Amino acid sequence: MTHRVRLLPSGHEFDVEAEESVLQAGLRAGLALAYGCSNGNCGLCQGRLISGEVKTVRHTDYVLTTAERARGNIVMCGTGLVTDAAIEAPEAGGGDVPWQEIRARVTRVDPLSDQVSVLHLKTPRTQRLRFLAGQYVTLSLNGGEFNSDYSVASCPCDDMRLQFHIPRNDDDAFSCYVHGNLGKSDVVGIKGPAGDFYFREQSERPIVFVAMDTGFAPIRSLVEQAMALEVHQDMSLYWMAQGENGANGHYLDNLCRSWSAAFDNLRYRPMVVGPGCKEMADAILDRLKSDLTGTGDIDTYLSGPAEILPALKSGLENLGWAPERVFTEPLRHNLSLHRQFARDC
Numbered sequence: 001m002t003h004r005v006r007l008l009p010s011g012h013e014f015d016v017e018a019e020e021s022v023l024q025a026g027l028r029a030g031l032a033l034a035y036g037c038s039n040g041n042c043g044l045c046q047g048r049l050i051s052g053e054v055k056t057v058r059h060t061d062y063v064l065t066t067a068e069r070a071r072g073n074i075v076m077c078g079t080g081l082v083t084d085a086a087i088e089a090p091e092a093g094g095g096d097v098p099w100q101e102i103r104a105r106v107t108r109v110d111p112l113s114d115q116v117s118v119l120h121l122k123t124p125r126t127q128r129l130r131f132l133a134g135q136y137v138t139l140s141l142n143g144g145e146f147n148s149d150y151s152v153a154s155c156p157c158d159d160m161r162l163q164f165h166i167p168r169n170d171d172d173a174f175s176c177y178v179h180g181n182l183g184k185s186d187v188v189g190i191k192g193p194a195g196d197f198y199f200r201e202q203s204e205r206p207i208v209f210v211a212m213d214t215g216f217a218p219i220r221s222l223v224e225q226a227m228a229l230e231v232h233q234d235m236s237l238y239w240m241a242q243g244e245n246g247a248n249g250h251y252l253d254n255l256c257r258s259w260s261a262a263f264d265n266l267r268y269r270p271m272v273v274g275p276g277c278k279e280m281a282d283a284i285l286d287r288l289k290s291d292l293t294g295t296g297d298i299d300t301y302l303s304g305p306a307e308i309l310p311a312l313k314s315g316l317e318n319l320g321w322a323p324e325r326v327f328t329e330p331l332r333h334n335l336s337l338h339r340q341f342a343r344d345c
């Protein structure tokens, strides 16, 4: 039987299945709950039971102190619900998520186009990655010989199975290793997370996501979190690719189309643009201007080459967008691919 929990002070509500823990259900609902090991050892997932009845669904080694018990605290990764409940529990904002070091295993490397592969990693059950949708981490391969930063492309609601979009780049040792040598069960080091590009879930404004090439990775994470949170406002997703068979293309076009078919409030707008920075910036601004004029009170998330972001931000400001509602994330990798692009900006 399913029961409903209300979190305080946020007021977020979500359902908890019969043998599910409150923590599991909260992460599945897209919430950034505070926790550590997910396994009953650290005590970092404590919440305070305000009302309702709870039960143990998983053994936890962490023993609540007398003071914690007196406050009514529970260890949420081992606790399920017997009735509907209200629980006081902190939720993370940007900068609140602790720095972690994890050794994950490769489950597979999926080529999605001749230019981009998805690296699938699985963390140990006892050491999952806490992160906010949109953040990035440092990955290291071959015992630390190759390192590079990548945005996490999967949703924090599954903190054990992580995805990263790796563009092919013959000048980059990390990329070459992923596309040539990396195999199932190889170890990949993860350090992080970092970055302040995360979903502003308290906002009620319409949302515009603009992804440029593999800038789609953090946007995918944001969109999946927005869907997990069941946000009701209008969302528009623009994906600009530099030539369908060139650079990186819309390598997950079907996924975006399936989102758009499943969610009435999400519109997907793929666009193919020329290779230049100015050409791409003009195309984005023209399209947003014609689609969204008069609705500048919008949360806009832009992710793409670092060189284009200032031009886009000031262009949006000229169109009446509030600058503090425009959030940007540069590509964290693969900079040499964009040397020509940078000269053109």
Ligand code: FES
Binding pocket: 035, 036, 037, 038, 039, 040, 041, 042, 043, 044, 045, 046, 060, 062, 075, 076, 077, 078
């Ligand atoms: S997350 Fe460590 S005890 Fe629950």
